[in-house]
Amino acid sequence: MLYLEKWPIQKIENTNEKFPASLKQISDSPKALYFRGNFLSKNEKYFAIVGTRLASDYGKEIAFSLANNLNQAGLVVVSGLAKGVDSWAAKGALENNGRTIAVLGTGLDEPSFYPQENLSLAGKVLENNGALISEYPAGARGAKFTFPQRNRIIAGISLGVVVIEAKVKSGALITAAFARQQKKKIFAVPGNIHSSNSKGCHLLIKQGAKLAESANDILKNLGISPLVSQQHPAANPEEQLILNALQQNALPIDKIIEITKLPAQVVSINLSIMEVENKVKNLGGNTYALN
Numbered sequence: 001m002l003y004l005e006k007w008p009i010q011k012i013e014n015t016n017e018k019f020p021a022s023l024k025q026i027s028d029s030p031k032a033l034y035f036r037g038n039f040l041s042k043n044e045k046y047f048a049i050v051g052t053r054l055a056s057d058y059g060k061e062i063a064f065s066l067a068n069n070l071n072q073a074g075l076v077v078v079s080g081l082a083k084g085v086d087s088w089a090a091k092g093a094l095e096n097n098g099r100t101i102a103v104l105g106t107g108l109d110e111p112s113f114y115p116q117e118n119l120s121l122a123g124k125v126l127e128n129n130g131a132l133i134s135e136y137p138a139g140a141r142g143a144k145f146t147f148p149q150r151n152r153i154i155a156g157i158s159l160g161v162v163v164i165e166a167k168v169k170s171g172a173l174i175t176a177a178f179a180r181q182q183k184k185k186i187f188a189v190p191g192n193i194h195s196s197n198s199k200g201c202h203l204l205i206k207q208g209a210k211l212a213e214s215a216n217d218i219l220k221n222l223g224i225s226p227l228v229s230q231q232h233p234a235a236n237p238e239e240q241l242i243l244n245a246l247q248q249n250a251l252p253i254d255k256i257i258e259i260t261k262l263p264a265q266v267v268s269i270n271l272s273i274m275e276v277e278n279k280v281k282n283l284g285g286n287t288y289a290l291n
Contacts, residue, residue, distance in 0.1 A: 009138055010039075026155075034108055034134050034136070036108050037131035045074065045075050046159060048077075048078040050164070050166075050171070051084060051172050052084050052085055052167065053083040057289070058165075059164050066189075066212075068098075076101060077100045080147070085165055086102075090125060098128065099130050102122065103134065103157075104134040105149065112136075148171060156182060158184065165198065167200050169200075187211070190205065238270050242271065242274065242280075247290070252288075
């Protein structure tokens, strides 16, 4: 099955007036970019979300909700469309048919695309007026240097970057380093002090990155009006118990059943309805989080 064929690969030279001015100013500026879909616009504001490929349920939940909220506030979310945090950031931006940008470390032809499991997600990015971007021509397979290199472009087109779950030595921290070099805003989401995925974020905060607990922390720092929170009232007592259980963390369904002491069928039916009503999100593997 072909996922991207409706959107031909196009090329734009850095001499073209539509080439992003911010990319012309970075060190090792790309001489050209290849893209599928709707290219970058001077009238849009971009913000990057990056993190580990081995995201926890907490990381998935934060990536999804941050991307969704930033998109609602008018920012176009940028990611590398890798597994884990990047994928969930793209999904969050797409939740309300939002536009999002993916910068790849491979060519944009389907055989070269990496990771292959995200081809369907890439198709959804394009269907929602987004774009896939790369400095590498069709046929270029990913190599050890291409993914760190693409991170300078992610930082270069964005107002800033937020890191969600990252080890001390990771691609996400390379993106943050490029952002610092380019004098962009850097944010990090704190996590469990015992988790190796929190070490990179906590290091960034110690180095001066802004702590981000919500999209509003980012929006206020960027001078953008914060979002007003919307409460989702419970439809029944059982639903309220489920909402209460999910207040602190994403939980697998068996844990929700254990905490609420409700019958499994009651929990399953209510979760299905709540998902349709956008009150909760299934993070995969029957693990749920508040939306």
